[in-house]
Amino acid sequence: MAVSIEDVEHVAKLARLHLTGEEKETIRRQLSDVLEHARVISEVDTSGVPPTSHALPLVNVYREDEARPSLDPDEVVSNAAWAVEHSFKVPRIL
Amino acid sequence: MSADIPYKDALSIAALIREREISALEATEAFLARIEEVEPRVHAYINLAAERARDSAAGIDRMLQKGQALLQHRYAGVPIAIKDVLSTKGFTTTCGSRILENFVPVYDATAVERVSEAGTVMLGKANMDEFAMGSSTENSYFGPTSNPWDLERVPGGSSGGSAAAVAAGEAPWALGSDTGGSIRQPAALCGIVGMKPTYGLVSRYGLVAFASSLDQVGPMTLNVPDCAALLGVIAGHDPRDSTSIQQPPMDYLGSLSSEVRGMKAGVVRELSSEGIEPGVLDSFKRAVEVLEGLGVSCEEVSLPSFSYGLSAYYLIAPAEASSNLARFDGVRYGFRTDAEVDDIWEMYDRTRAEGFGPEVKRRIMLGTYALSAGYYDAYYAQAQKIRTLIVRDYGRAWESYDVLVSPTSPSVAFRLGEKTADPLSMYLSDICTIPVNLAGIPALSLPCGLSEGLPVGFQVMGPPLAEQKLLDIAYALEQALGFDALPPVASAGEVA
Numbered sequence: 092m093a094v095s096i097e098d099v100e101h102v103a104k105l106a107r108l109h110l111t112g113e114e115k116e117t118i119r120r121q122l123s124d125v126l127e128h129a130r131v132i133s134e135v136d137t138s139g140v141p142p143t144s145h146a147l148p149l150v151n152v153y154r155e156d157e158a159r160p161s162l163d164p165d166e167v168v169s170n171a172a173w174a175v176e177h178s179f180k181v182p183r184i185l
Numbered sequence: 186m187s188a189d190i191p192y193k194d195a196l197s198i199a200a201l202i203r204e205r206e207i208s209a210l211e212a213t214e215a216f217l218a219r220i221e222e223v224e225p226r227v228h229a230y231i232n233l234a235a236e237r238a239r240d241s242a243a244g245i246d247r248m249l250q251k252g253q254a255l256l257q258h259r260y261a262g263v264p265i266a267i268k269d270v271l272s273t274k275g276f277t278t279t280c281g282s283r284i285l286e287n288f289v290p291v292y293d294a295t296a297v298e299r300v301s302e303a304g305t306v307m308l309g310k311a312n313m314d315e316f317a318m319g320s321s322t323e324n325s326y327f328g329p330t331s332n333p334w335d336l337e338r339v340p341g342g343s344s345g346g347s348a349a350a351v352a353a354g355e356a357p358w359a360l361g362s363d364t365g366g367s368i369r370q371p372a373a374l375c376g377i378v379g380m381k382p383t384y385g386l387v388s389r390y391g392l393v394a395f396a397s398s399l400d401q402v403g404p405m406t407l408n409v410p411d412c413a414a415l416l417g418v419i420a421g422h423d424p425r426d427s428t429s430i431q432q433p434p435m436d437y438l439g440s441l442s443s444e445v446r447g448m449k450a451g452v453v454r455e456l457s458s459e460g461i462e463p464g465v466l467d468s469f470k471r472a473v474e475v476l477e478g479l480g481v482s483c484e485e486v487s488l489p490s491f492s493y494g495l496s497a498y499y500l501i502a503p504a505e506a507s508s509n510l511a512r513f514d515g516v517r518y519g520f521r522t523d524a525e526v527d528d529i530w531e532m533y534d535r536t537r538a539e540g541f542g543p544e545v546k547r548r549i550m551l552g553t554y555a556l557s558a559g560y561y562d563a564y565y566a567q568a569q570k571i572r573t574l575i576v577r578d579y580g581r582a583w584e585s586y587d588v589l590v591s592p593t594s595p596s597v598a599f600r601l602g603e604k605t606a607d608p609l610s611m612y613l614s615d616i617c618t619i620p621v622n623l624a625g626i627p628a629l630s631l632p633c634g635l636s637e638g639l640p641v642g643f644q645v646m647g648p649p650l651a652e653q654k655l656l657d658i659a660y661a662l663e664q665a666l667g668f669d670a671l672p673p674v675a676s677a678g679e680v681a
Contacts, residue, residue, distance in 0.1 A: 099550070106507060106553040107514070107530070108546060109538035118550050124609050125551060126564075129496040132571050133563060142569030143576055145398050145428075146384050146625025152427045166291040172521030179516050183528045 094122045190215035191354030192675065194407045195263045196414055196438075198357055202249070202262040209249070209262025213242040213306050216264045220308065220355045223674055226336055229350035231269050231327045232277050233309040238264065242306045260418065261304030266356035268347045269310035270317055271297050271402065272391035276307075280393050281315040281325040281343075284513050284520045284540030294391025295426070296360055296402045296419045303418045308356055312346030315542045316510065317367055317395045319343050320614040323605055324544040331601070332375060333672035334639050338598040341371030341614075347405045348375040353674050358415055359405040364395050365498055366593075366618025368403045369630035373593035373642020376632040376672065378412045378659070379405045383649045384625030385430040388423030396505035397428075399498075399622040409631065409660040413437035416652060432650065440653055443661035446480030448587040450658075455491040456591035456617045456644075464636030469592045472633035472643050475665050476590070481658065486582060486589070490574035494620040497571040499612055500555045500564050501623070506545075507552030513540065547608060576624045583648045588658055591617050593630040593642030621646055629655045632668045640670075 099119045103110050110118065168174035173181075190198065190212055201207045217235055224230065245262050272278050272290035274297075279285045293301070301307070314324035322330045322345025330345045332338040333353040340349040344361030348371035351359050361368040363381035372379025380403045387402040394400060404415035417437045423429045452473060457466065473483050515521035515536035522535035541549070555564040582589055595616055604611040621628040626649055633643035643662070647655045 094554070098554070102550055102554045102557060105557060106549050107511075107533045107537055108541075108549060109531075109534035110546070114543075114546070118547060121547060121608050122551060122554060125499060125612070126554075128609060129500055129564065129568075132493050132496045132500075132567050135490075135493060135567075135571060135574070137567060137570035137574070140570045140573050142566055143572040143623075144569055146576065146623070147428060147430070149385075149428060154424050162291055169291065170288055170518035172515055172519070181516055181529050182526050182532045 094119050094126065191219040192407070192671065193357065195260065195357040195411045199260045199263050205249070209242040209245040209306065210239065212262050213238050213264055213308070216308055216356060223353050223355060226331060226674065227333055227349050227353045227355065228328060228330050229311055229346045229353060229355050230266070230309040231279055231281065231312050231325070231346065234276060234307050237276065238306050238308050245304055245306070258304035260414070263305045263358060264308045264356055265300055265305045266309060266311045266347055266350040266359040267297060267307055268313055268344050268359070268361045270313060270362050270393045271360060272393070273297055273307065273310065276310070278310065278393070279327070281313045281327060282541065282545070283326045286326070286520060288518055290391070292391060295388035295423045297391065299419050300360065305358065311344070311350055311359060314343035314345070315545050316393070316506070317343040317362055317364055318506070318544050318548050320366070320370060320611050321599070321604065322346060322371070323601065324542055326542055329601060332598045333674040334376065334598065336674070338600055338639070339374070341374035341594070341598065343367040344405060345371045348372050348377055348379065351375070351377045351405055351407060352672055357407060358411065360402060360419070361405045362392060362400060362402050363622065364399045365502060365622050366615045368405060369618050369628060369642065369644060370594050370614060372405055372630045373632070374598040374640065376640030376670065377405060377407060378409055378629065378631045379403065380412055380416060380629040380655070381621060381627060382416060382420060382652060383430070383627045385428050386432065386627070386650070386652070387419050388426040388429050390423055390425040394509040396502040397509060398505060399502060409656060409663045410438060410441060412629070413441050413656045435653065437653055437656055441660055442657050443664055445658050445661045448481045448658065449585065450476060450481050450483045451486035451582055451586040451589045452483055453491065453589050453591045454485050454487045455489070460595050460613070460616065461592055462596045462636070465592050465594070465596060465641050468634035468636050468641040469643060472662065472666060473590065476662055479661050479665055483590070486586065488578040488582060490571065490578045491620050493571045494575055494623060495612065495616050497568040497575070498615070498619045498623060499551070500568040501572065503548040503552030504555045504565050505552070507549045507556065510545070510549055513537065515540070544608070572623045575620050579624045579626060587647070587654060588651070589646040591644050593617055593644040597636050597639035597641060617644060625649065627652050627655055629659050631659045631663055633662070633666055634668065635670060
């Protein structure tokens with residue numbers, strides 16, 4: 092499975108990752124290797140086999156809806172790179 | 186006296202403190218001294234919590250003196266290393282990543298809360314591959330950990346710091362996390378015991394997510410009774426984790442029994458033939474003979490879908506990771522780029538590029554690719570169907586066998602730098618441990634001998650919630666094997 096540089100650039104955009112030219116080429120090669128190895132799974136007949144997304148057969152786990160104290164707003168913003176009062180500050184969005 | 190404390194197991198240390206032979210502070214000081222001695226060579230910890238540990242040990246001593254030790258303080262004063270993937274309130278939690286270099290959690294992970302309630306003393310946060318992605322601890326932003334058996338070799342990963350800390354006498358107990366073998370493989374490579382419990386037995390609350398359907402927290406210890414004890418501390422339902430199993434508390438230590446006569450073990454052909462180093466295979470086969478001598482009937486069994494386990498895992502785990510790691514965007518917590526940016530999108534792109542290391546970027550890219558339009562069915566959906574086949578193969582095996590066994594790792598500890606240039610060869614280190622995570626079942630690794638002077642791990646797998654059975658078999662095997670070798674770093678002075 093050969094991955095192209097265009098594929099890498101498209102996926103990097105989806106993943107919000109800035110990659111250098113050199114990184115793109117390394118990742119292109121390594122992704123191709125891993126996907127080539129993974130090709131064996133496409134040879135397995137899985138018709139009629141349901142997918143497993145989770146090993147436990149859990150459905151709709153509920154608990155009582157009890158009011159509990161939430162985190163202190165000072166604590167909530169304590170790890171932010173840039174916070175003003177109780178708001179996170181970010182560069183221009185629009 | 187205090188020089189003898191490192192390498193005592195956690196249960197012995199707990200007994201010495203309970204009987205007032207030593208104080209909790211003496212125990213902590215003994216380990217801090219040991220850390221000071223060997224840490225420059227081993228580098229098992231990212232951040233040490235020396236002062237905090239002294240305060241907490243002194244607090245335990247005051248309680249013991251006043252006779253105030255609560256019943257729940259079963260292991261009062263026992264030092265412990267915590268893998269840096271578990272949130273510790275008020276103490277830096279980096280996940281081995283630049284992006285969380287200065288992250289100070291505002292709450293404890295449930296597993297951390299439980300070991301703390303049991304009276305243990307956290308010595309520090311153990312080194313790991315960045316976001317638990319790796320099999321050698323070389324992907325840590327803070328530099329690699331060395332294997333105490335041979336400082337030129339890796340300790341395994343991703344819980345390599347936890348494993349090396351226990352193996353080097355820098356902590357009697359450690360917590361790790363296991364997504365594809367990250368507890369068992371480093372335990373094997375460092376000659377200690379490590380267990381991945383059934384998915385959902387230990388709460389994931391406060392465990393920084395890598396692949397949520399596979400991640401599980403577990404104990405890393407010097408021997409099987411210590412493992413049973415620590416599992417008993419951390420296991421149990423937690424309403425803050427919706428995948429937590431409703432299971433009554435178990436006394437794994439109290440129930441521990443080496444009476445295993447009559448049990449049946451299947452030796453997994455797909456995990457104990459091709460691709461396994463001859464020295465590892467020899468050591469494994471000798472241990473199987475010992476197991477038979479204990480009255481456990483052992484026969485080979487084929488689980489054909491296991492041949493596809495690695496490929497399925499390296500699509501499913503990166504897919505989940507690419508989604509989980511989307512939260513690291515430089516806004517609410519963690520590193521943010523200093524670069525001049527035009528808008529928020531560029532801030533995201535640059536922050537993530539500068540904050541993540543190469544392996545994390547590779548997995549995010551692989552996972553995003555596997556989930557992207559046009560490739561989803563061929564890769565991700567097909568991998569999930571393979572996962573079903575693996576679950577079914579295990580299910581069939583449990584009709585005939587109590588446990589399944591295999592080597593834990595296809596090789597002994599490899600050299601630092603040996604596999605870093607070729608990600609696929611690194612991924613192959615997980616070949617024996619991955620099927621367990623895909624099926625959500627419990628498994629344990631214990632040392633079964635040495636090959637070329639390096640430890641070999643023996644893996645025991647069982648059906649969901651069969652932890653007691655795994656511990657019993659491991660306990661019987663541990664006593665019969667009598668593995669008591671210590672790594673050279675245990676006695677070596679300064680490096681020549």
